[in-house]
Amino acid sequence: xxxxxxxxxxxxxxxxxxxxxxxxxxxxxxxxxxxxxxxxxxxxxxxxxxxxxxxxxxxxxxxxxxxxxxxxxxxxxxxxxxxxxxxxxxxxxxxxxxxxxxxxxxxxxxxxxxxxxxxxxxxxxxxxxxxxxxxxxxxxxxxxxxxxxxxxxxxxxxxxxxxxxxxxxxxxxxxxxxxxxxxxxxxxxxxxxxxxxxxxxxxxxxxxxxxxxxxxxxxxxxxxxxxxxxxxxxxxxxxxxxxxxxxxxxxxxxxxxxxxxxxxxxxxxxxxxxxxxxxxxxxxxxxxxxxxxxxxxxxxxxxxxxxxxxxxxxxxxxxxxxxxxxxxxxxxxxxxxxxxxxxxxxxxxxxxxxxxxxxxxxxxxxxxxxxxxxxxxxxxxxxxxxxxxxxxxxxxxxxxxxxxxxxxxxxxxxxxxxxxxxxxxxxxxxxxxxxxxxxxxx
Numbered sequence: 332x333x334x335x336x337x338x339x340x341x342x343x344x345x346x347x348x349x350x351x352x353x354x355x356x357x358x359x360x361x362x363x364x365x366x367x368x369x370x371x372x373x374x375x376x377x378x379x380x381x382x383x384x385x386x387x388x389x390x391x392x393x394x395x396x397x398x399x400x401x402x403x404x405x406x407x408x409x410x411x412x413x414x415x416x417x418x419x420x421x422x423x424x425x426x427x428x429x430x431x432x433x434x435x436x437x438x439x440x441x442x443x444x445x446x447x448x449x450x451x452x453x454x455x456x457x458x459x460x461x462x463x464x465x466x467x468x469x470x471x472x473x474x475x476x477x478x479x480x481x482x483x484x485x486x487x488x489x490x491x492x493x494x495x496x497x498x499x500x501x502x503x504x505x506x507x508x509x510x511x512x513x514x515x516x517x518x519x520x521x522x523x524x525x526x527x528x529x530x531x532x533x534x535x536x537x538x539x540x541x542x543x544x545x546x547x548x549x550x551x552x553x554x555x556x557x558x559x560x561x562x563x564x565x566x567x568x569x570x571x572x573x574x575x576x577x578x579x580x581x582x583x584x585x586x587x588x589x590x591x592x593x594x595x596x597x598x599x600x601x602x603x604x605x606x607x608x609x610x611x612x613x614x615x616x617x618x619x620x621x622x623x624x625x626x627x628x629x630x631x632x633x634x635x636x637x638x639x640x641x642x643x644x645x646x647x648x649x650x651x652x653x654x655x656x657x658x659x660x661x662x663x664x665x666x667x668x669x670x671x672x673x674x675x676x677x678x679x680x681x682x683x684x685x686x687x688x689x690x691x692x693x694x695x696x697x698x699x700x701x702x703x704x705x706x707x708x709x710x711x712x713x714x715x716x717x718x719x720x721x722x723x724x725x726x727x728x729x730x731x732x733x734x735x736x737x738x739x740x741x742x743x744x745x746x747x748x749x750x751x752x753x754x755x756x757x758x759x760x761x762x763x764x765x766x767x768x769x770x771x772x773x
Contacts (some may be wrong), residue, residue, distance in 0.1 A: 358448065359438075359442075359444045359448040360448060361446070361447050361448050362431070362432055362434060362435035362438070362446045362447075363432075364430035364431075364446070365430055365431070365432045366430070367422055367424050367429040367430060367476075367480075368422075368476055370476075370477045373473040373476065373477055374473070377469065377470050377473045378470075378473045378474050378477050380467075380470040380473075380474075381470035381471045381472070381473045381474025381475070382474050382611070383611060383612060383613070383616075384467055384470055384471050384474070384533055385471060385474050385475070385608075386608045386609060386610075386611040386612055387529055387533045387534050387608075387609070387612055387616070388460075388471075388533040388534065388535065389604065389605045389608040389609075390402070390420070390475075391608065392604045392605060392608060393406060393408065393417045394406065394417045394418070394419075394420050395417075396417075399481075399483065400421070400479070400481035400483065401421070401478060401479070401481070402419070402420050402421040402427075402475065402478050402481065403419050403421050403423075403427070403481035403483040404416065404417045404418045404419035404420065404421075404427075404483060404485045405417065405419070405483060405485060405486060407486075408454050408561075409561060409562075410454060410547065411547065412490055412491065412494040412547065413488065413489050413490035413491055413494060413495075414488060414489045414490075415452050415454045415488045415490070416485050416486045416487070416488055417454075417455075417485070418455075418485045419481065419483050419484075419485055420475055421475070421478050421479065421480050421481040421483075422475065422476045422477070422478060422480045423480035423481055423482050423483070424480070425482065426481075426482050426483055426484050426485070427480060427481065427482075427483075428446070428475070428476075429476070429480060430446075431446050432446075433468075433469065433472045436468070436471075436472045436475075437465075437468050437472075439451060439455075439457065440457055440460040440461070440463060440468055440471075441457065441460065441461040441463070441468075441510060442457065442461070442504075442508075442510060443455065443457035443458075443500065443504060443508065449497055450497040450498065450500035450501060450504075451500070452488075452497075452500065453500070453503065453507075453547065453548070456535040456538045457508075458507065458508050458509070458548075458549075459531060459532055459533070459534075459535035459537070459538060460532065460533065460535070461508070461509070461510045461511065461512075462511070462512055462513040462528065462531055462532035463512075463513075463532050463533060464512065464513070467533070503546065503547075503548070506546075506548070507546070507548040507549075513527070513528045513531065513532055515527075515528075522618065522619050522622050523619070523622050523623055523626060525615075525616070525619040525623075526619035526620045526621070526622050526623025526624070527623045529616060529619060529620055529623075530620055530623050530624060534620065536555065536568070536624075537549055537554055537555060539558050539560045539565040539601070540555045540556075540557060540558050540565045540566070540567070540568050541553065541554055541555055541556060541557075541558050542556055542557060542558050542559075543558065543559075553569075554569065554627070555567065555568035555569045555624070555627055556569050556571055557571065557703075560601050561600070561601050561772075562705065562709065562764075562765065562768035562769075562772075563600040563601055563705060563706055563709060564701060564703035564705050564706055565601075565602075566697050566701060566706075568624050568627060568628070569627035569628060570627060570628055570629065572628055572697070573697045573700040573701045573702065573752075574595060574695075574697050574700070575636075575640035575643070575644075575694065575695055575700055575750075575751075576594055576595075576636065576637040576640040576641060576695055577628065577634075577636060577637055578595065578621075578625060578628065579625075580618055580621040580622060580625060582594055582595060583620075583621035583624065583625065584614070584617045584618055584621050586598065586606070587606060587609050587612075587617045587620060587621065588606070588609060588610055588612075588614075588617055588720060589606070589610070589718065589720030589721055590602075590603060590606035590607070590717065590718025590719075590720050590721050591717075591718065591720060591721035591724060592691070593691055594641075594691065594695055595691060595695060595696065595697065596690075596691040596695070596696035596697065596698060597691070597715060597717060597718070597721055597724055598718050598721075599698075599706065599709070599710055599715050600706065600709060600710075603715075603716065603717070603718050606718045606720070607718055607719050607720075610718075610719060610720055640694070640695060641692075641695070643694055643751070644692035644693075644694035644695045644749075645686070645692070647693075647694050647748055647749055648684075648685060648686035648687075648688075648692055648693075648694070649677075649681045649684070649685035649686060650685045650686040650687075651685075651686040656685065657677060658673050658676065658677050658681070658748075659673065659748060661673055668739065668740050668743040668744070669740075669743060669744050669747055669748075670744075671736075671737075671740040671744075672740035672741045672742070672743045672744025672745065673744050673748075675733065675737050675740055675741045675744070676741060676744055676745065679729055679732070679733070680741075683726070689724070690724070693745065693749040694749040694750065698710065699745055699746065699749050699750050700750050700752055702752070703755075704742055704746070704755040704758060704761055705761060705764075705765060707742060707745065707746075708738060708742060708761060708762060708765040709765055709768075709769070710726065711728070711729055711730070711733070711738060711741065711742075712728055712729065712730035712733075712738070712765055712766060712769050713728040713730060713769050714726045714727045714728030714729075730766065730769065735759070735762050735763065735766070738758075738762045739758045739759055739762055742755060742758050742762075743755075743758065
């Protein structure tokens with residue numbers, strides 16, 4: 332293991348050196364600062380269009396720190412390489428981008444280079460934004476430049492060597508940045524292509540929902556196959572989706588606009604503020620996104636698989652067609668992990684998660700059927716602050732009331748009873764990782 336790490340370190344150092352040489356040879360010029368444009372200089376319709384694009388990109392989610400002013404930056408973004416702080420993109424002339432020209436703004440979105448010619452880190456998903464049209468970039472520029480200026484210095488990133496060397500991003504871009512505009516697929520209809528443009532471009536869905544390689548780039552050939560973000564598992568959106576019942580377009584639109592669907596459950600964790608932003612988009616754009624994403628989930632539609640999943644969910648619900656109100660009989664006795672987990676579930680969960688409850692059936696949720704237990708444990712420990720479109724579907728956290736052993740037993744029971752999938756591995760370790768992450772985020 333030590334040899335492997337040393338070898339990887341040598342590769343990284345070599346990559347930094349190559350990237351540095353490349354960056355020196357292809358260094359970027361500085362865009363001269365401009366006087367901050369007056370709000371009145373931007374057309375109102377253009378600003379409105381930019382507002383919709385900013386909602387599609389959830390720009391405020393990353394560029395607003397908790398309790399901070401909108402777009403003032405400062406939010407810490409944890410990565411495998413350290414913490415990167417989102418920059419101030421308000422039009423403040425000193426600490427924000429108030430003195431950026433539209434040309435500088437366009438270069439940042441398409442090439443990952445700031446006004447002064449410095450490389451940006453791909454935590455800012457310019458590898459997706461490079462697909463935006465000129466008109467959409469103009470509208471985004473109009474929108475951000477008409478926000479309220481907020482004077483706020485961006486905290487220093489805390490990245491270990493060699494990741495703290497920005498010149499290395501020149502090598503990263505050479506390897507992984509596919510610069511260029513969006514190319515429609517002539518074999519697909521207009522709605523699908525609109526969805527592809529939004530998902531692959533401004534929406535940058537793959538930034539969370541696609542796995543990444545050792546250098547932090549999205550892996551090729553597995554789009555939307557699931558990823559990791561801020562201690563959560565970003566669910567696979569392709570054919571590997573863990574949803575037992577296939578999504579249809581209406582259900583996905585419900586989820587995108589409200590953060591909730593009765594056959595699939597509620598948005599939680601990092602997805603919650605995203606769907607709060609998406610509430611502002613048009614129905615047409617929501618259906619376009621759904622059409623594109625669902626094209627990766629080709630199957631039998633809502634046929635036999637959906638009927639089977641709903642029948643299973645009805646049978647397994649407390650008070651359902653087969654399971655008594657008090658729960659099933661533990662197959663290995665009350666002192667098994669299943670039996671102890673059943674007792675925990677009956678005590679703290681069953682009232683809200685029994686048959687005909689307002690919560691989505693657990694057996695239909697991706698959370699319970701996911702190959703990764705982190706989302707389930709995150710929700711149990713820290714609860715759910717619901718999306719604005721489903722404000723009455725909150726859930727308290729039980730992390731303070733349940734021991735680590737209780738959480739392991741509860742997860743064991745829920746997975747075995749409400750899912751047909753194999754048991755989750757390494758629950759003891761994952762429980763501790765989740766607890767530590769929740770504590771650090773408070």
